[in-house]
Amino acid sequence: MYETYLRLDILVWDSERAVIRAARCKLALSARRDPALRGARKRFYRDMLRHHADAQRLVAQFRL
Numbered sequence: 864m865y866e867t868y869l870r871l872d873i874l875v876w877d878s879e880r881a882v883i884r885a886a887r888c889k890l891a892l893s894a895r896r897d898p899a900l901r902g903a904r905k906r907f908y909r910d911m912l913r914h915h916a917d918a919q920r921l922v923a924q925f926r927l
Contacts, residue, residue: 864907868914875922879912886911 871885886908887895894900 864910865914868911868918871911873915875915875918877915879915882911882915883908 867886867889871882871889873881873885890904890907894904
């Protein structure tokens with residue numbers, strides 16, 4: 864999943880909302896609308912937000 868996060872083309876200091884918007888664009892239209900895939904979408908968004916938070920922590924720690 865980290866590779867997908869890297870392909871979102873967002874900056875480390877972008878907001879969580881920007882991460883969700885970029886991640887949403889990476890999903891196929893059928894995956895965005897299927898109610899049966901709601902749990903999978905939530906996991907995907909949470910993974911992207913977790914990777915984003917990790918990247919922010921890393922940048923803040925090393926003051927990049």
